[in-house]
Amino acid sequence: MEMPSHIIPYLQDVEAIMEGELAKEDGRVYGMLIPFLKRGGKRIRPILAIASCGAVGGDRKAVIEPASVIELFHNFTLIHDDIEDDSRFRRGEPTLQITHGIPIALNSGDALYTLLWKKLISIKMPPARLVRMQALYADAFKRVVDGQGLELSWIKEGRFDVSEEEYLQMIGGKTSALMGLSCEIGALIGGGTRREQKAMRGFGESVGTAFQIQDDVLNVSGQFEKYKKEIGGDISEGKRTLMVVHCLAHASAQEKERLITILSTHSRDPKDINEAIAYLKKHGSVEYARDRAISLVGKAKSLLKGLPDSEDKAALLSIADYIVNREK
């Protein structure tokens, strides 16, 4: 994504706040989090919050602290998800449990989660408004953790009869909730009407769902050099992606059996992984997922129709397009 240039200084402020918060703390407990955060990532959530704030005519500066809390939460979930999913790479480098061991990686996630609540509580605004805003954060955080828990339960129980609806509910938590929160908080802090806040949340949720579907697609068809995570990692982790759900519904009994075997044995053998990916391609599951993501982005963009034209609205529309065109 070509970063909208007017967003850059605000995003730099978000990064400075995040690093500043961590730098104040005991290096033995928080030290590993600074380089982890500095690995970057796309920063889509704070960008969404900043642009959403601007798009309703708000002062983008006001959303910097609330946006940094969201990005810190996102990073917390990456650390714990990488442990839970036994992932080896994150943003092109070894995951934190690989470099520091599970105990310290786990605790550093808890430390980050605690720190971001402390930060959220301390945001300067009228207390009644702050408490209402906290509830939005808590609801979104809960959906994220619940979505992850749901996915883990499917893997644990060996469930392969997950429906498309169930898949969408799961990623609705895992990914959409936090992007929806980013846009809603942007509109709320920016002084948008209730109607605008709702439209922005809808935009963020749809874009988030599309983002996750595209992420799943890249995981099986992307290039490591760009994607910076293990290609086929989702197969090894036995994940029920939209492509897997679609493929299981369309494959022959024999293919279905093989796919389930590969997914449930958590194979890391490239031969197995390539075989699984071949089934997804053969049955048009990758294309199907791409089409769903593209249609979700169209739906998201239509929700912005009521907003006056602005560089922030243009930024949001270009983020939406980027979501389904990205290669990393």
Next chain:
Amino acid sequence: MEMPSHIIPYLQDVEAIMEGELAKEDGRVYGMLIPFLKRGGKRIRPILAIASCGAVGGDRKAVIEPASVIELFHNFTLIHDDIEDDSRFRRGEPTLQITHGIPIALNSGDALYTLLWKKLISIKMPPARLVRMQALYADAFKRVVDGQGLELSWIKEGRFDVSEEEYLQMIGGKTSALMGLSCEIGALIGGGTRREQKAMRGFGESVGTAFQIQDDVLNVSGQFEKYKKEIGGDISEGKRTLMVVHCLAHASAQEKERLITILSTHSRDPKDINEAIAYLKKHGSVEYARDRAISLVGKAKSLLKGLPDSEDKAALLSIADYIVNREK
């Protein structure tokens, strides 16, 4: 501890709230937390909060929700600490990562932590007061997580030159912070003066430190039937307890080398564990720790002098005595 009978109905309400919150949620993500909570535990933190509220003349009912949040947090830390410490038993039963695997145990801890924040935010009180109270919770939570992180960093870095002061700082976070919070919140909700709130916090912190020292003592000299955790587990985990710190400062060079070897190899061999415990006993380290705990309890009790006599004050004094006399 003989539970003070006037506390029982309030504690039952705390348990009902905790279980009710979990029962409302998706069983696939929260289901395992209900039996985990039902294993019991001593419930010292909510008991402290209830008695502290009563001791300043407050309505004990008002502290039930705030106390349940503290006990939920305590249970969250147990789940994650057990993963980090590779502990196998908790309250006489296998730890959650043994029964459900690390991924689900880890996520269920995150789910619990998120749920308790949601609960804390929703407590009915004037928003300005609620935000001030949230800050007390966040500070205590942070000390707990930081204390655990500090201990993990010592183990990771192979540090055996931990001083008594550093040890006290570490458990000051890990254990004292939450007991201090329990008492302070009790006094705050009970309408105690600022001076009473401060005295109650001091009481809780000292009692908490004594509690952790006694816990370390029981870990090497208790009986599994009563203690319900692995005897010598702290030795296998390589923990720097007050006894270990004391012993390393008093043992011969040869004994010191052996003790460090046993601790740093994380041996589970009963022969090694018994050898390590023998050094602690030989150098009076167990007695030394016991004396420190007893003196902390004396200090804690003296902080209650300013409070009028009541059944709640009596309960607090008896909890303090129980801390150092308990066998589980």
